Amino acid sequence: MKPKTKIIIVDDHAIILEGLKSLIELDDSLTVAGEASSSMECLKLLPAILPKLVLLDLKMPGIDGIEATRLIKQRYPNIKVILLTNYDDEEYVIESIKAGADGYVLKDVKKGDLLKIIHTVLKGRAFIDPAVTKKIFYNLKNSSNLVSEHKGRHSLTERELEILSNLAEGKSNKEIAQTIHLSLETVKSHLKNIYQKFNVHNRAQAIKIALQEEIVHFSR
Amino acid sequence: MKPKTKIIIVDDHAIILEGLKSLIELDDSLTVAGEASSSMECLKLLPAILPKLVLLDLKMPGIDGIEATRLIKQRYPNIKVILLTNYDDEEYVIESIKAGADGYVLKDVKKGDLLKIIHTVLKGRAFIDPAVTKKIFYNLKNSSNLVSEHKGRHSLTERELEILSNLAEGKSNKEIAQTIHLSLETVKSHLKNIYQKFNVHNRAQAIKIALQEEIVHFSR
DNA sequence: GGCATTATCCCCCCTCTGGGGGATTTATAA
DNA sequence: TTATAAATCCCCCAGAGGGGGGATAATGCC
The missing domain is CATH 3.40.50.2300 (Response regulator)
Structure with a gap:
């Protein structure tokens, strides 16, 4: 056997x-x-x-x-x-x-x-x-090599992670700037980059993704 | 047997x-x-x-x-x-x-x-x-007066819950208004009330509380 | 009938935010 | 050496968002 x-x-x-x-x-x-x-x-x-x-x-x-x-x-x-x-x-x-x-x-x-x-x-x-x-064939036809680039692991930098976790706390840009001792403009810059990497357009969506993908967490 | x-x-x-x-x-x-x-x-x-x-x-x-x-x-x-x-x-x-x-x-x-x-x-x-x-208990608070009032305990109305879940999706006020067929101003009004009940000052904080207290959920 | 609540909508005001340009420095990889 | 990426900061501007006033109609409660 x-x-x-x-x-x-x-x-x-x-x-x-x-x-x-x-x-x-x-x-x-x-x-x-x-x-x-x-x-x-x-x-x-x-x-x-x-x-x-x-x-x-x-x-x-x-x-x-x-x-x-x-x-x-x-x-x-x-x-x-x-x-x-x-x-x-x-x-x-x-x-x-x-x-x-x-x-x-x-x-x-x-x-x-x-x-x-x-x-x-x-x-x-x-x-x-x-x-x-x-569905795959359909999508591959329509968007040649976009798909692979699109969602391919948005790897955030250390700084971006730091800002993201502050974002998820519900802080405003100004507050974030103050807590990590940066200029408002710097915070805005980082946020712009984060939004691009996540392919979203506002902080609420960014928070949702960050929590969903467990990039940041609640303090429970 | x-x-x-x-x-x-x-x-x-x-x-x-x-x-x-x-x-x-x-x-x-x-x-x-x-x-x-x-x-x-x-x-x-x-x-x-x-x-x-x-x-x-x-x-x-x-x-x-x-x-x-x-x-x-x-x-x-x-x-x-x-x-x-x-x-x-x-x-x-x-x-x-x-x-x-x-x-x-x-x-x-x-x-x-x-x-x-x-x-x-x-x-x-x-x-x-x-x-x-x-969640059930939370909602029963709204319908029956057994446990209600007392202190600033926020109990949201049906409409407010609906808006809150849309908020947590990362939608803008305009998008929320469109999806549930309301005027922008109405959405803003409801949001103002939600913020007051939560004692917060922006949508990010409201989302955080809603998710933390499990008033709304992710789709996992 | 009054009263409170809810849901709907409107106005004004001003701040904050998002997106578009940049620039500079530093470190690291090619 | 030369790019490349990350981190920092700046300007501008339109539009979204937050906070303060309202109003009206519908409902249910005492």
Whole structure:
């Protein structure tokens, strides 16, 4: 009897974890060798289990699936990664592929299909949910290389981060200038740059993005 | 040996259906007597199975969970209904309760907790996820005078809440006015009142408070 | 009937903000 | 050496935003 192919599954929802497990165990050639409810947990399991494939939820608190994919592929390029998601947003798909994911599957996948997809990926071929490929092709046609540049990791400088966190406190430009001992104009300059990097046009939107992407945090 | 308590589970995602089933079957006193991937399917199963409880996904194509709850309770008032959802939106909670749901549970519920909740509901007690009760209490303050007034405790009106959530989206006054079909001046008026109730002086601070006190939420 | 609340809209005033130009210094990478 | 990027500061200007007054109609409460 052949040894079963080891898979690690990662999702912050226990229900989905259960579902994936019982789905995968339907296939005699596969086994769930590990379960994790966060990317961090998953990364810790890797060296001990050394699975052939990791099934990752895309959206999770803390390190998300895309970032986790990047980290996994950095250390274990041979481990296959499939991202599971609710979002057919082309932004995520492209980021996922860049991060090195071998599969991108919507959560409304049918029972048997997921197993087929797993085997496809294990054979070394990539799989992207047909439901999302349409959108990608459409967008690639319309905006040649804009997409890759557009949302490609807005990396803020130290100063910009400092100003951003002050911004999220609800401070005015003048107050920010005073607290970090800068000229008003300097603060404005930095803000202009931040807005450009975020592709927004006012402080409220910037705050929203900063909090959503966990670039800055509340003091709770 | 006692007969097991029959449960029907309904979700349009096969993975979640699997997860719920294997979760529920962990409990010896319960059994999944039926599975449906839509409300319509579920309604057809009811007369044949006559379960004690139905676990319904809130968001489904076609008839959603709330509407399905209403239909189920109309014909079978004794069947318990628990709604499963990703959304801690108070709108849905209140609608669900009005529709007659006995439970309202977020999908990130822990393994064992779901079983406890099922038993709680089977005993005739209602269960609402603690994560959402905060918002409900907040809004009940507006309708009933039991807890209200006293000190500067800001209780916002419906309109103000609506504007606040738009504010937190990063919209400008003009955009808010357009989306909810109001005059710019009206929006400004409401904002003035919100600022007073929050005791702040600009939108950024208002957003911060709204998010911190969980009056409005991100879409995560 | 009065009273309070809410929701709607209007005016004025002035500050703040966002976006468009810059410039200079310093450090770092090519 | 020469770019390149980051951080600092400056000017200008239109328009958005905040704070102060209102007004009117609808509702519900005592």
